[in-house]
Amino acid sequence: MSKKRVLSGIQPTHDSFHLGNYLGALKQWVQLQEDNDAFYCVVDLHALTIETDPKVLQKRILLSAAQLIAIGVDPSKCTLFIQSHVPAHNQLAWVLECITGFGEAGRMTQFKDKSQKGGADRTNVGLFTYPILQAADILLYQADFVPVGEDQRQHIELTRDLGQRFNSKYKEIFNIPQAQIIKSLAKINDLQEPTAKMSKSAASMSGVIELLDAPEITLKKFKSSVTDDGKEVKFDEKGKPGISNLLTIHSALSGKSIEAIENEFAGKGYGDFKSAVAEVVIAELEPIRDRTKQLMDDPAELVSLLSTGAKKANEVASNTLKEVYAALGLI
Ligand code: AMP
Numbered sequence: 001m002s003k004k005r006v007l008s009g010i011q012p013t014h015d016s017f018h019l020g021n022y023l024g025a026l027k028q029w030v031q032l033q034e035d036n037d038a039f040y041c042v043v044d045l046h047a048l049t050i051e052t053d054p055k056v057l058q059k060r061i062l063l064s065a066a067q068l069i070a071i072g073v074d075p076s077k078c079t080l081f082i083q084s085h086v087p088a089h090n091q092l093a094w095v096l097e098c099i100t101g102f103g104e105a106g107r108m109t110q111f112k113d114k115s116q117k118g119g120a121d122r123t124n125v126g127l128f129t130y131p132i133l134q135a136a137d138i139l140l141y142q143a144d145f146v147p148v149g150e151d152q153r154q155h156i157e158l159t160r161d162l163g164q165r166f167n168s169k170y171k172e173i174f175n176i177p178q179a180q181i182i183k184s185l186a187k188i189n190d191l192q193e194p195t196a197k198m199s200k201s202a203a204s205m206s207g208v209i210e211l212l213d214a215p216e217i218t219l220k221k222f223k224s225s226v227t228d229d230g231k232e233v234k235f236d237e238k239g240k241p242g243i244s245n246l247l248t249i250h251s252a253l254s255g256k257s258i259e260a261i262e263n264e265f266a267g268k269g270y271g272d273f274k275s276a277v278a279e280v281v282i283a284e285l286e287p288i289r290d291r292t293k294q295l296m297d298d299p300a301e302l303v304s305l306l307s308t309g310a311k312k313a314n315e316v317a318s319n320t321l322k323e324v325y326a327a328l329g330l331i
């Protein structure tokens with residue numbers, strides 16, 4: 001049986017990825033490269049929807065690629081590339097924009113959230129068309145599966161709709177992809193605000209665990225995490241959102257079941273439990289941090305790895321685009 005094509009992308013909007021990205025998406029990337037034909041991209045063009053100092057953006061693109069490799073995304077097993085190195089992404093995005101309804105794009109909840117938060121002045125058209133560029137990222141590679149967090153489900157639905165629409169209007173060119181969402185790891189919440197998703201847009205970083213945080217900082221963030229009334233380590237998302245979130249994190253990294261962890265901490269206080277979660281997290285993140293540093297010390301090598309990926313990606317993407325242009329009647 002031929003390998004399935006997998007594609008995913010992540011934005012280089014911050015210096016460090018966080019635990020939510022890691023558990024909600026990136027760990028799956030590493031697993032999936034083993035048995036699939038995986039394409040992974042750092043979606044730098046999507047990041048332009050947020051105005052960023054060019055020097056800072058450049059560093060973040062490199063840091064993002066370095067962290068992916070440090071996590072275990074292996075350029076010899078998959079195709080790792082930078083979105084802007086493959087011009088077909090923008091070219092297909094335009095074609096798809098022309099078959100997307102205005103209202104359809106306006107219904108994207110991420111756009112509604114972001115534009116509400118940013119206000120009219122900071123809402124650019126790029127933010128509106130963002131999911132259509134994402135659809136192009138996916139359809140160009142004829143992906144079968146798109147591993148993403150739960151919050152991306154709607155964008156993958158739109159991708160499927162646009163792919164099907166193009167296929168029936170013009171020509172059966174696109175493979176229709178499926179979202180692949182790991183339920184148990186789907187949502188990691190903020191340590192200070194455990195009913196809200198862990199996100200870099202949080203008011204304070206004290207509840208956000210960054211992959212590149214020093215171990216002391218990680219420990220401090222867990223120690224000062226918000227917990228709940230009572231003193232029992234029990235999973236109860238409604239009644240005990242803080243403890244439940246910590247249990248989810250521990251379980252995801254240690255591989256132990258929630259129940260086993262509850263039993264392990266029966267009769268012990270929140271303090272012991274928080275330290276134990278921190279320990280599990282630090283053991284996971286320390287090697288990632290070290291490897292990222294090493295890679296950043298040799299940017300020329302990093303860029304060369306990425307250009308190999310870009311070459312492979314361009315071959316696939318330009319073929320799809322050629323077929324699309326022909327099907328549209330472009331000469
Ligand atoms: P972002 O950088 O927030 O756009 O997220 C990048 C990827 O990580 C997406 O696939 C998200 O769905 C996933 N992700 C982000 N935050 C979380 C979270 N708190 N829990 C689980 N997955 C997340």
Ligand code: TRP
Pocket residue numbers: 007008009010011043046133134137138146147148152155
């Ligand atoms: N919008 C995605 C996110 O915020 C990032 C992304 C861009 C993506 N292009 C993609 C994810 C293609 C999967 C496939 O996480």
